[in-house]
Amino acid sequence: MVRRTGRRPGNQDTRQSILHAARAVFAERGYDKASIRAIAGAAEVDPALVHHYFGTKDKLFLASMNMPIDPSKLLPEALAGPRESAGVRLVGLVLRIWDSPAGAAALAVFRSALSNEWTARLMREFVVTQVLRRAVTELSLDPAEAPIRSALTATQIAGLLFVRYVLRIEPVASMPAEALTRAVGPSVQHYLTGDLPQL
Amino acid sequence: MVRRTGRRPGNQDTRQSILHAARAVFAERGYDKASIRAIAGAAEVDPALVHHYFGTKDKLFLASMNMPIDPSKLLPEALAGPRESAGVRLVGLVLRIWDSPAGAAALAVFRSALSNEWTARLMREFVVTQVLRRAVTELSLDPAEAPIRSALTATQIAGLLFVRYVLRIEPVASMPAEALTRAVGPSVQHYLTGDLPQL
Structure with a gap:
């Protein structure tokens, strides 16, 4: 476990990078062909981190659109x-x-x-x-x-x-x-x- | 009659001022309550000039929206x-x-x-x-x-x-x-x- 206080700004940056990459990949390839792996690659993070922050591809997609409903x-x-x-x-x-x-x-x-x-x-x-x-x-x-x-x-x-x-x-x-x-x-x-x- | 060549840039400016004023007045008051007089006032030109450039209120409205159809x-x-x-x-x-x-x-x-x-x-x-x-x-x-x-x-x-x-x-x-x-x-x-x- 890392200490949370020190890492928070970094985590926020990582989260934002993932969301930014997700928007680009979902728009370019479409939902079905966009993979968590490709999004992680575009954000230059480990795929496990994407799962950790956002759970499923569905949930990542809703988050990337700022969609208030599920x-x-x-x-x-x-x-x-x-x-x-x-x-x-x-x-x-x-x-x-x-x-x-x-x-x-x-x-x-x-x-x-x-x-x-x-x-x-x-x-x-x-x-x-x-x-x-x-x-x-x-x-x-x-x-x-x-x-x-x-x-x-x-x-x-x-x-x-x-x-x-x-x-x-x-x-x-x-x-x-x-x-x-x-x-x-x-x-x-x-x-x-x-x-x-x-x- | 003024010589056309010399006046064109000025006329274009006047035309644009009228269109700009028209958008503001139509949006603020709505079509029915917007008058050519009020639009001319906002553009600081004579109402006759608005009629001269655009004809009717309908036509001015379509022009102000860049509407390609009538x-x-x-x-x-x-x-x-x-x-x-x-x-x-x-x-x-x-x-x-x-x-x-x-x-x-x-x-x-x-x-x-x-x-x-x-x-x-x-x-x-x-x-x-x-x-x-x-x-x-x-x-x-x-x-x-x-x-x-x-x-x-x-x-x-x-x-x-x-x-x-x-x-x-x-x-x-x-x-x-x-x-x-x-x-x-x-x-x-x-x-x-x-x-x-x-x-």
């Missing part, structure tokens, strides 16, 4: 239950998070996703691997249809967040989450489980 | 026709613009809308006054329902743009516009003319 904990609970009301529950979950104190941090991540190509890639990796892929599994969607269903779902949910929290267009900006969930939930439900046109 | 020309054409297929035509129009060379400029405006509160306000004014208000008029929507219908429409269309052009989530990023229009058009149609839940 979809692996939230989604299964929200999506458990009847498939035919999953759309409403998903919209309800998203609005609960964004209306909560975590919303400000989520908004910062959302804003940064638009600022450049590099942050947009991180955001795409987050949405696809952490949110949509889990939703597809929880809902047992047909693998052949899962990509289009989940991407269409993303269009409705991303736009809802954009109009309510970024543009703040009324009445969507101020209406109660319950009413908005009733209005938008059916579109999400349609994308998840409804009949899709010939594409 | 919804007053595009929307009436796209929305003319049967009400029950207006959603599909609106989605088709939006994708045609964004898939065209003007799309890159539109994307730049969209990105800037997220970068700070001030540009987000300009974007909201644009969406509400130039796009949604015109769509409501063209479609003769019930005035009591027009705000919620048009704001919900905005959620679906903004999200479609975000996922296809910013995040580039597949297959939405690469699929033909026609197929995407068939997939998303019905949701927009529902928001425009379908039965809304009790809100």
Whole structure:
């Protein structure tokens, strides 16, 4: 054991180096092809140290994006239950998070996703691997249809967040989450489980 | 008449001052309350000069946002026709613009809308006054329902743009516009003319 007091600034630097390397590697290779080993290499530290500080690759990814929520904990609970009301529950979950104190941090991540190509890639990796892929599994969607269903779902949910929290267009900006969930939930439900046109 | 050659740099400066003042006044007061007089005052020029350079308030607004398209020309054409297929035509129009060379400029405006509160306000004014208000008029929507219908429409269309052009989530990023229009058009149609839940 090293003495903690003396090492803290160094540890903070190491942590930051790892997070910086993680952002670069996740954006460049995508989540699936980014390995803890490659990130450790880019940060010039031992892979064991990355595990020590951040645990799993999922957790490192969330930390590297300053993501205030962990979809692996939230989604299964929200999506458990009847498939035919999953759309409403998903919209309800998203609005609960964004209306909560975590919303400000989520908004910062959302804003940064638009600022450049590099942050947009991180955001795409987050949405696809952490949110949509889990939703597809929880809902047992047909693998052949899962990509289009989940991407269409993303269009409705991303736009809802954009109009309510970024543009703040009324009445969507101020209406109660319950009413908005009733209005938008059916579109999400349609994308998840409804009949899709010939594409 | 002044000699053009000698005055050009000065004119460019005046033009830029007006555009700068216009952005500030539109963002601060909103489109409806921003007057050419107030913008001229902020730019310290004669209101007649603002009219001379930019024509109408609408045109000045589009110029101040570097908006590459003019919804007053595009929307009436796209929305003319049967009400029950207006959603599909609106989605088709939006994708045609964004898939065209003007799309890159539109994307730049969209990105800037997220970068700070001030540009987000300009974007909201644009969406509400130039796009949604015109769509409501063209479609003769019930005035009591027009705000919620048009704001919900905005959620679906903004999200479609975000996922296809910013995040580039597949297959939405690469699929033909026609197929995407068939997939998303019905949701927009529902928001425009379908039965809304009790809100």
